[in-house]
Amino acid sequence: MISPKIAKLIQYLPDTFVDFIARKVVDHIIKKYVDLDIKGQENIIGLKKPVIFICNHLSNSDGLILDRLLREQDVTYVAGIKLTQNATTNFGVRLLKTTVVKPNTADKEGLTKVINILKGGNNILIFPEGTRSRTGSMIEAKKGILLIAKLTKATIVPLGIWGTEKFMPISKEGDMAAETFYHAKVGLRVGKPMELPIKENGEDRHAYDERAIITLMKAIAELIPEEYRGIYR
Template identity: 50%
Template sequence: MISQFMMKLINVLPDSLIAYLSKKILRSYIDKYADINVQGMEKLSGISGPVLFVSNHLSNSDGLVLNKVLKDKDVIFVAGIKLGKNKLTKLGMHAVKNIPIKPNSADKEAISTVVKTLKSGKNILIFPEGTRSRTASMIEGKSGTYLIAKMAKVPIIPIGLWGTEKLLPISTKDMAMEKFQYAKVNVNIGNAISIPKINEGEDKKEYRKRAMDHIMISIAKLIPKNYRGEFEDKIK
């Protein structure tokens, strides 16, 4: 993997050069180890204006894979701020455009930045689960995604992803110890959706949960059953 010497060198270089090197290094790993199969790319051809992409989350390689697949869409990723504190994942933060967000909290500043970015005409990709699934099965989505979708009022494009959990397996000890492995990776792009309208008399908390389930189910439909987790039983 990346040598200690290279990591030390990167830590003292200017940000512009780090970004360039990070892109080159990580792109070479994706090209070498990931056999990527993409379905549904044609569904993006008729979409004009900004888009909110949403995907399930299996690995720290997810953003790198999707950045390559969606290279023509110039996507900005919403990424947990802790990724910038680890030497290895910090490379990934430099390799893709991103807006950092505090995980497991109502980061109003980050959410506001994401909404403004969408309204300015740029595309955003967010992993609604907020963290990588340790079992490769989908988990409950965070309501921040619903808030962004509600305020930005842009089309939501669901993406189903599997195989990245084998491409860069999660380390239970330290993210810096994670290593790329050869893997077949599948990316399945779905049709655009929007959040449902609130029903008359519906409790706001119940509606928020229903809206988030709608988003998560749209992702679950795009992946094999064994990856759907709790959303398998919610698919009609």
């Protein structure tokens, strides 16, 4: 996004100034590089809080693109801690209201914060896969979203995104600061609000959880081109 040296220098400037510059830079980059196609906005008009927005995950730019749709929805993004620890990616993340979790761990503290945000009547966005897909298509989701949804009973809205893996590809070397931008067509679709499926008679917790997570992920998959659906085809 910007060079690591400049990103580190910016951290010492007043927050309001940095936020202003960050917004200008990101808006300019998206306008320059992205041909953005959004459909389904009518599905979020008049939604009552709290809402859990769920989306597939292809790139570190996903949140910046989603912000074009959700800016008026007062959403807190659930972000991996690495994004905030890197000066370059933190420059973009600071534009979004975030709560940090530690992916692939039993992060009870991070999970509690997410649940409290929803119970406080506020919206969140979470990527159920827990990480960006390295295959360019959907990968297996983590079960944390089910616990969050069960405890808060929040409305769930599926979102589907594609093309961001071409706009800001994942660095093959694993260096997020080295990731850069390319011209790309990006699609974003909004599904209809939904709830967790009702538990069937005699269905044990394991079977229910498997069915519930597949239901949520297929709601996302139906919004994106077939080649992006991965294991949820």
